[in-house]
Amino acid sequence: MASDPTTRLQTLATAIHQHIQQTPDVRTGQKIDLPNITNTTYSPVLMGQQPRATQFIPTLLASPHAGxxxxVMALLAEVQSLLTWRQNPNYTVANVGQQFLDNFCHATLTSADGPLQGPTLPMGWFVLFGPHTLYKTHQHPPNEIYLAITAGGEWQLGTQDWQALNAGDALYIPSNTPHAIRTHAKPILTYSIWLEDADLADIEI
Ligand SMILES: [Fe+2]
Incomplete structure (x- = not known):
C-alpha cells in the first residue's frame, strides 16, 4: 500500500466508483454513470468533535466482508486517519431527535473541501448508522447514489415498500425523491454520492 495520502484516498474512491459503475441500480436495473477519478489532490480536513456514532467503526471494520x-473496507481502514467524521450541522434534537444524533455521522471522501479534491469529482461521503436507527424521510435537489458497504439497512423511496440492500448493492435516488433509511440490530456503513453540487443545508427534513 502506497503511503502518500492522495494515492491512498484516490485508490479508495476509485474502487468505490468502479464498483458502482459495474453495479446496476437495485431498484430499476439501470446502469449508474459516474465520472472516473483523475487528477486528484489531498487537502486535509480539520478534526472536530467525534460524533458518538463513531463508536461503531471498530465493529464495522472488524466484521467479515466479502468481494x-x-x-473497500481494507482501503478504508488505511485512510481512517485522513477522514473526519461529523454530524450534519443542520441536524438538531428538534428536527431529528437525540437518538438519531447519537447514531448517525458522515465523513467526506470527495468534495471541494477535501480530503480528496478533483475537477470531475461529485461530492461523496461515508455515512454510518447505528443499530435501531431511523433516518426519517427527507429530500434534496441532487440525484443521489447510495452504496451499501455492509448489509442490514433498508431504504424507502416515497411510499414504496422498504427495500433491504445487501453489501455491494447500489441504489439510485432521483432528484427530490423523498427517502428514508432504517437499520435493525446491526450498525451499517454506506457511501453516498450527490451527482450535482449542493449544500447539506439543501436537505429538507
Ligand atoms: Fe439523501
Whole structure:
C-alpha cells in the first residue's frame, strides 16, 4: 500500500466508483454513470468533535466482508486517519431527535473541501448508522447514489415498500425523491454520492 495520502484516498474512491459503475441500480436495473477519478489532490480536513456514532467503526471494520466490499473496507481502514467524521450541522434534537444524533455521522471522501479534491469529482461521503436507527424521510435537489458497504439497512423511496440492500448493492435516488433509511440490530456503513453540487443545508427534513 502506497503511503502518500492522495494515492491512498484516490485508490479508495476509485474502487468505490468502479464498483458502482459495474453495479446496476437495485431498484430499476439501470446502469449508474459516474465520472472516473483523475487528477486528484489531498487537502486535509480539520478534526472536530467525534460524533458518538463513531463508536461503531471498530465493529464495522472488524466484521467479515466479502468481494469488492472487503477491498473497500481494507482501503478504508488505511485512510481512517485522513477522514473526519461529523454530524450534519443542520441536524438538531428538534428536527431529528437525540437518538438519531447519537447514531448517525458522515465523513467526506470527495468534495471541494477535501480530503480528496478533483475537477470531475461529485461530492461523496461515508455515512454510518447505528443499530435501531431511523433516518426519517427527507429530500434534496441532487440525484443521489447510495452504496451499501455492509448489509442490514433498508431504504424507502416515497411510499414504496422498504427495500433491504445487501453489501455491494447500489441504489439510485432521483432528484427530490423523498427517502428514508432504517437499520435493525446491526450498525451499517454506506457511501453516498450527490451527482450535482449542493449544500447539506439543501436537505429538507
Ligand atoms: Fe439523501
Amino acid at each position: 469488492a466490499m472487503a477491498q
